[in-house]
Amino acid sequence: xxxxxxxxxxxxxxxxxxxxxxxxxxSLKIQDKKFTAIVGQTGSGKSTLVRHINALLKPTSGTITVxxxxxTPETNNKNLKPLRKDVGMVFQFPESQLFEETVEKxxxxxxxxxxxxxxxxxxxxxEMIKLVGMDTDYLQKSPFDLSGGQMRRVAIAxxxxxxxxxxxxxxxxxxxxxxxxxxxxxxxxxxxxxxRTIILITHNMDDVADYADEMAVMNHGKLVGSGKPFxxxxxxxxxxxxxxxxxxxxxxxxxxxxxxxxFSKLPITVTxxxxxxxxxxx
Amino acid sequence: xxxxxxGRYLPGDSLIYHLDPRGKFLLTFYFVGIVFLANNVAxxxxxxxxxxxxxxxxxxxxxxxxxxxxxxxxxxxxxxxxQLFFTPSDHPLWHWGILTLSKEGMVIASYIFIRFILxxxxxxxxxxxxxxxxxxxxxxSILKPLKKVNxxxxxxxxxxSIALRFVPLLVDETTKIMDxxxxxxxxxxxxxxxxxxxxxxxxxxxxxxxSFSIAYxxxxxxxxxxxxxxxxxxxYRVLNWEKRDxxxxxxxxxxxxxxxxxxxx
Numbered sequence: 001x002x003x004x005x006x007x008x009x010x011x012x013x014x015x016x017x018x019x020x021x022x023x024x025x026x027s028l029k030i031q032d033k034k035f036t037a038i039v040g041q042t043g044s045g046k047s048t049l050v051r052h053i054n055a056l057l058k059p060t061s062g063t064i065t066v067x068x069x070x071x072t073p074e075t076n077n078k079n080l081k082p083l084r085k086d087v088g089m090v091f092q093f094p095e096s097q098l099f100e101e102t103v104e105k106x107x108x109x110x111x112x113x114x115x116x117x118x119x120x121x122x123x124x125x126x127e128m129i130k131l132v133g134m135d136t137d138y139l140q141k142s143p144f145d146l147s148g149g150q151m152r153r154v155a156i157a158x159x160x161x162x163x164x165x166x167x168x169x170x171x172x173x174x175x176x177x178x179x180x181x182x183x184x185x186x187x188x189x190x191x192x193x194x195x196r197t198i199i200l201i202t203h204n205m206d207d208v209a210d211y212a213d214e215m216a217v218m219n220h221g222k223l224v225g226s227g228k229p230f231x232x233x234x235x236x237x238x239x240x241x242x243x244x245x246x247x248x249x250x251x252x253x254x255x256x257x258x259x260x261x262x263f264s265k266l267p268i269t270v271t272x273x274x275x276x277x278x279x280x281x282x
Numbered sequence: 283x284x285x286x287x288x289g290r291y292l293p294g295d296s297l298i299y300h301l302d303p304r305g306k307f308l309l310t311f312y313f314v315g316i317v318f319l320a321n322n323v324a325x326x327x328x329x330x331x332x333x334x335x336x337x338x339x340x341x342x343x344x345x346x347x348x349x350x351x352x353x354x355x356x357x358x359x360x361x362x363x364x365q366l367f368f369t370p371s372d373h374p375l376w377h378w379g380i381l382t383l384s385k386e387g388m389v390i391a392s393y394i395f396i397r398f399i400l401x402x403x404x405x406x407x408x409x410x411x412x413x414x415x416x417x418x419x420x421x422x423s424i425l426k427p428l429k430k431v432n433x434x435x436x437x438x439x440x441x442x443s444i445a446l447r448f449v450p451l452l453v454d455e456t457t458k459i460m461d462x463x464x465x466x467x468x469x470x471x472x473x474x475x476x477x478x479x480x481x482x483x484x485x486x487x488x489x490x491x492x493s494f495s496i497a498y499x500x501x502x503x504x505x506x507x508x509x510x511x512x513x514x515x516x517x518y519r520v521l522n523w524e525k526r527d528x529x530x531x532x533x534x535x536x537x538x539x540x541x542x543x544x545x546x547x
Contacts, residue, residue, distance in 0.1 A: 056461050081467055089465040096455070097462040099487035109484070113467025144491065158466065 001067035001086065001165055001197060003030040003053055008062035010048055022048035023059075024221040030214075035189070035198045037208040037229070039244065040218030046201045047092075049218065050168045053199070054087040055080050066166075085114040088164030092171050095151035103129070103146075103154050104139040110162040121161070128157035133183055149180045156184070166197040173204070185211060209233070209247040209268040219243045234265050249273040292410045296341040302527045303416035304423050309534055310408040316538055317400050325544045326396050332537055333403050340411055347403055358398045366391040414446040419519055436513065444500070452493065459488050 010023040023045050030036050038046050051057040052064050055071050064071040069083055088110075091097070100106035107128055108121035116124070126136055132153040138146070143154055156172065169188065173181040189211050192198045202208060208215055208229055215232050217225040225238050238244040246254070250266040253273055257263055261280055267273040298306075320326050337344055351358070369391075371384030409417075422439030429435050460470065463484045470481055 051461070054465055056464060078472075081469070084465055084467055087465075089462075091458065091462045091465070094462065096488050096492055097459055097466070097484075099484050099491075110466040162467070 002032045002065075003067075003166070003197075003199075004028070004065040005049075005052070006063050006065070008049075008052065008059045008064060010052065010057060011060050014060060021221050023052075026062075026221075026223045028216055028223055028226060030197070030199060033192070033195050033197055034213040035192045035200065035211055037200045037202055037212035037215040038218060039202060039205070039208060039215060041243075042203075044218040045221040046218050047170060048221075050089070050170065050199060050201060053166070053168060054084050054089055056089075081114060085162055086164055087166045087168065088159045088162060089168045090156055090159050090170065090172050092174060093152075094155035094159070094172070095148060097155055097158070098143040098151060101142060102140055103143050106143055106154060107139075107158045107161045110158055114162050116162075124161040124163070125157070128161045129154070131160065132157045132187060149176055152176065152180075153184075156187075160191075164196070166199065167191065168199045168201075170201045171203065172200070173202075173207075205233075205245055205247040206249075209249065217244055230265070230268055233268050290409060291413050292342060292346075294340070294342060294411065296339060296411075297526070298336065298340040298407065298411045300526070301530060302420075302521055302523050303412050304420040304521060305523070305527045305530060306408055306412055307417065307420045308424065309530065310404055312534065313404050314401050316541060317397055319538075319541055319545055320393075320397075321545055322547075324547070325541055326393060328541060328544055329400055330396060333400050333407075336407060337403065340407055342407075342410060347406055350406055351399070351402065354402070358395065361398070362391045362395050365394050414449070415443060415519070416521075418442040418446055419521060423521060436515070437511075448493075448496070451496070452489070455492055456485060456489060459485050 005026050005028040008023055008026045009021070011021045013020065026045075026049065028049075038049065040046050048057060052059060052071065053066060055075060058071060058075055059073055061073060066083060066087065098106050100109060104122070104125045107125035108118075111121040111124050112118070125139060129136060129139060134150065134153055134157075138150070138154075143151055146154065152172075160167070167188070172188070173184050176184065185207060188198055188200070200207070200212065212229050215226065215229045216223060217232060217238060219241075224241075224243050225232050225235055227235075232238065233244070233246060233250055235244075239246070246266070247268050249270050249272065250268050253261070253263050253266050253276070256277070261277075263276060267276050317329060320329055334344070337347060366387050367381045367383060369382065369384060369387035371382060371386050374382045374384045376383040418439060421442060422435060425433070425435045425438065464470070468481050468484055471478060473481075
């Protein structure tokens, strides 16, 4: 499903003295089956932007097209289930959404809401718990007996269980240890290769460089840049305005440039950096 | 939840904002008391003028107050209608079964209506211009005499300020959890009563769990910063009673006297 934002504006608390603008005239195209990263400082409108995709928020003006569905300011709250089935959303610290007595029931919750039968939901729970790297023994435990990282995985499994075509991730690895981080990110990359569209909100530029096909940069509710990560990270205007920070490899390349190395374009991943260095040292 | 403005604080800057919160708090209650002294058209008009003057001093848009009436307008109308049709009278204008419409009924109903508006406006003015923490500080200060009867004033004040601090946090948490469950296909406010009540389980359980874990973490954090019990601590937020607060009290006394004069006229 291709997702298109057309001149979308969203303001919170309309008609009150404390109204404030969350999104300001955003037009953006998120391509089908690609891994898109959305970056920007805290409060730049990233979360507001993605909440429009499954109509948790509706635009104050403008339209959003998700596949064949169109979301406008007049969109009704009824009949949103098919949309929400297609667009799965993993919120920040998703472990706070767990509530059932067992892990299995919690993972089954989404599919059951979207009309799956008990057997289908059970099968999905079993498949998903393995997918997120946990043993099926955990299915009969209470989610509140698990560690924070395990709860996170169960919550992600719960979202994936309804098999959404598009998966929105709002900082899914915040607060995880380095290994857990890598595993979770690799899991999403795998899902992307299986043909799902992934939208990732992150503050980690290395993740963007390593995983994303496309990226969008937000600042103060506006979209200030978008394109392939390599091009965006080499966009001088964004860097000069402090709207974007560089991945570690690019920062290292900048330091090397001061010592006499020359880079026509900054490498953004370790692999690119290594091959550049190799060429220049030779 | 966004429509209810009672109990919300609106950042601003005017004389009313700078008054001592203790004074504002007590005077608000005092005003609610003297509203019941009014007994004729002139006295109600006078009180209405006073409230509008207070709203004007606060520099908050009057329309904002009027909009704030919307969620409770049905309660007001219900009471007014009861008064309108059930006031016994010797000279009814209109009579049908147990319903009576009379001149007295109309007068009493309009008084009640004005009384509601006065009380709502003045208490909204208090909460709009006073931060929750100021309110809890003034409650502590007002309750201080109760220490003599071993009432745990400091603990209650701490409880109040923690509770107030957590209101916005829990509201945020609730919205977040609701969004998360909506994204997993829950429809709030759809279907029959039982189904609606059931749909709140996925919000309430996570909310309880997170409140307990927040409480636990906060307790540990407070202990590690040297908190033992409420006694023997100094106060960082000090309330200052100033000249303008005296003036307000005098002004309120004048209002009361004028009201009493109009009343006996």
